[in-house]
Amino acid sequence: MDRIIRFFKRDDVDLYLTLALLIIIIYLMRGFATVVLLTTIFAYLGIKLSRWLNLRTHLPYWIAVIVVYVGVIALFIGALSYAAPTLVDQLKVIPDMLAKAITNHPVLNKNIDKWVNQAIHSSELIQNGKALLVTGIKGLSEVGAGFTHVLMAIFLSFIFAVSRGRMMVFGRQFLQSKFKKFFTNVYYLTHKFVMILGRIIETQLVICTINTILMTIGFMIIGMPSIMVLSIIVFILGLVPVAGVLISMIPLTLLGFASGGLIRVVWIIVLVILIHAFESYFLHPRLMADRTDLPVFVTFITLIIMESLLGAWGLIIGIPIVSFFLDILGVQNSEPRRVTSSKKATSR
Template identity: 60%
Template sequence: MERIYQWLKKEDVQLYLTLAFLIFVLFCFRHFLSIILLITIFSFLALKVTTRLRQWLPIGQVLATLIVYVVVIGLVVLAISYAAPSLASQFSGIPHLIMKAINDHPVWDKQLDTWVNKALNSSEIMKHGQTALETGLRGLESVGTAFSHVGVAIFLSLIFTASYGRMKRFGDAFLHSRFKKFFTNVYFLVRKFVTILGTVVDTQLIICSINTILMTIGLFFLKMPSLMVLAVIVFILGLVPVAGVLISMVPLTLIAFASGGIWRVVEVIILVIVIHFFESYFLHPRLMATATDLPIFVTFMTLIVSEEIFGVWGLIVGLPIVAFFLDLFGVHPQPNDGPIMQQLRGDK
């Protein structure tokens, strides 16, 4: 019994038991994980912007928070109101381009007719079609839920950011309570993960924005149609590390073939390869600062497994989770750490 007691008194054991407890709590609240992650990401980004704003202007935290949220929400509303008509018009033109490409290739037109007739006469395909329709309806319901989660997360992150000083004092009180060792471990683990998650999301947004601008310029010179639609697709898929580039190839090549044939497809593929190399060997190493400097194979496996476990959220939180555990277990693939990892290890 004495050995067990001495074993439980070890700092590493207490830290890992605290981690297991936090994982159990998150599992119990798994239905709220989407809102928790959104609040964490929005609050991290908002605190970063408000801190910089207060360095430039002598204003309080509440006023700085209101300015940031009003400006960001206003810009989003203006962008949507301006771009929505153009996006709708360009989206409606994409089916016409695809049908034109099919009509220009009689062999494909004939093959498509064969597939359609086979589908109409196949009860199995019709059954799968009904299943796909039901899945699509559930997907629409999920989209509505996602919008409500985003709205709640924006409101709660606004409250948290505006009252950050008071929330920090409230949290510090736990570090001086009767269970200060437990809450110190909780603070250490939560701060480590939030720092990695926030930094990865922040950096991925910067990388995604730069890639979208370069990609849009390249597609403009290639005279691709529906440019605004393609820019939106590239930006959204660019939020998924590594795999987003491969996924974006599908709509890009389809529209390229429909508008310019096989040679335009080749040009688009070359453009994507060039920008992907620029991201992989210039942007990512410099901006990510080795926070998740994992081998490509490990990155892909992480994305696949985390998507299977956590759903769509796994594509965003998978890499930060792996980076968190690697750093916690003392596994450092690169000898030269960037400022993010140095800051995290300085907390120990």
């Protein structure tokens, strides 16, 4: 019995039990995972930019936070408001192009009315149309929920960044409570994961920037119009892992068709495939490996497995999770372990 008690009093066992409890809590709160992760990411980037601005300009920290958030939001709104009208103007020519193609094609021009009547009276097509409509409505609801999550995360991260000093003082009170050993472990685990996640997010921004530059060069080579607008679209959608590439294909192929027909659409698809392959098979594993000290092969396998388990989020938090567990298990140590006292933990 004494041996069992001594075993559970060991610092490493106590740390692992805390980790297991946190995993259970996270699983039970998985419905809030998106908001929590987005808030963590936005707060990390916002605090880092605000501290950099504070050191460079000597502005008070809280003013620097406001400047950073207002500046970034204004930049995104300005980019979207600049790109949207140009995108609409480019897409206006598509109906005329389709009508002209139908008129000039003898087979299409002769049979279009018959095909339309058959489609209207086809029960199978009507059923498929209803299913497609329901799917579209669900998709729109998911997009709306995602937009709400983003707005909530921006608001919560702003509040946290502004009140960071007060939050730090409030958090240290837990390290002096009756359960200070438990909260010291919680602080150590969460701090380590957030730092690893932050480094990965910084790398994702670098990857997105490189992809945008390469895509812009490709647009110039194939002669696409409105290159600045296309670059803005690619960069903004590139921040969304995996799905961003698929979503960006819609405006890119439409603009390609409007400006150069099917030939340019083919060039757009080839360009996206090449850039995405370069990112997936070289850039992403290489840069992620450099940030986490993981071999490229392990990084690549991690991305595949985590994407299948967690979807798009797996590409963002998959490598931080693996790197975090390797660090906790002592396989790789990015920083020394200090969980023996609250004083040491707070000095971190």
